[in-house]
Amino acid sequence: MKPEKSRPLHLRPKRTAHALLRLVQVTDCHLYANPGRCLAGLNTLDTFDAILDLVKTEFGSSDIILATGDLVHDASPLGYTRMRSRFEKLNLPVRCLPGNHDVPEVMSQYLNQGKVRTLEAVQLHNWVIIMLDSTVPGREGGHLNSRQLEILEQNLAQNPDCHALICLHHHPLPIGSAWMDRMALDNPVSFFQIIDRFPQVRAILCGHIHQEYEDMRHQVRILGAPSTCIQFTPLFEQFNLDRLPPGLRWLELEQDGTISTGIKRLSAMPTKLDISVAGY
Ligand SMILES: [Fe+2]
Incomplete structure (x- = not known):
């Protein structure tokens, strides 16, 4: 990919009184490819649909939706196509x-269309949102390779007057869950060396x-969010499912760089969660 490719696309945000940006x-x-398949007893398509209903009813005036990975468990073309058609309905x-x-190549082939884009930075008002690929084929843990670090650095250097929000799948700092921290970003030093500049x-x-x-x-705030399906219990040494309902994170970005943010969950836990499963 040529360096110019990393330039953020300019989107025209909705008009608001003081240039507030709303993100979900x-x-x-x-x-899954099979729409009937469940993860720990939950039908992941049903819970995804319920979360998108929540977006429509409570966050329908958002400027942009950010989808931060593990979008299709089996990385199937059918799974990505189904997701894209759902996203398209949000308009x-x-x-x-x-x-x-995910498999980035399959994901970009089947998701990247119309208003749904993969790994493309975007500039909205005086904010730039940078999307990074921290995946490593065949590994659960994350790594930002030299190309991704270059994309990060270029987008920050090219937008000195924009506040920046950086998105990636893997958490860059330990969260206090040993099993999860074994699959964190494995080169946070290189990542933060750029950010600190x-x-x-x-x-x-x-x-x-x-x-x-x-x-x-x-x-710099570091933010993580509930899944649209199963939840992991915070601060547990081993895999452990939490009984909280699926959810999303909403964010409001102010012109002065202030961020307001919070979590919104479905009003009730979907039935059939199998708390006894030992992994995913
Ligand atoms: Fe996941």
Whole structure:
């Protein structure tokens, strides 16, 4: 890929009184080719649909949707095609990046169409949103290769007057769950060395951890979100399913760089969750 490819696409945000940007993060949807398939007893297509209904009813005026990986559990063309058709019905711009269960090439072939784009930076008002691929073929853990680090650096260098939100699948710092931290980003030093040179970075948004999470490193917020299907119990040494309902993260980005954010979940836990499963 040529360096110019990493330039952010300019989108015209909806008119708001003071240039507030509204974003929704949906993550770890784990769809399958077979729409009847379940993960730990939950039909992941049903819970994804329920979350998209929540987006429509409560966040329909959002400027963009961010989908931060593990979008299709079996990386099937059918799973990505089904996801794209659902996203298209929202009629909102969507930016997607891959997780360890995705195959980036298949994902971009079947998701990348119309308002749904994969791994494309975007500029909205005075914010730039940078989408990175932290996946490594055949591995659950994450790594940002030299090309991804270059994309990060270029987008920050080219947009010195924009606040920056950086999105990737894998969490860049430990979250206090040993099993999950074994599959975190494995080169956070290289990642943060770049970030530390650009004071306009406001937040890092990740998927992967299937739980609400917030941390702070220097002046940069690190945010994680619930999955649209199964949830992992925070601070557990081993895999453990939480009984919280599926959810999403909403964000409001102000012109001065301030971020308001929170979690919204389905009002009730879908029935049939099998809490006894030992992994996913
Ligand atoms: Fe996941």
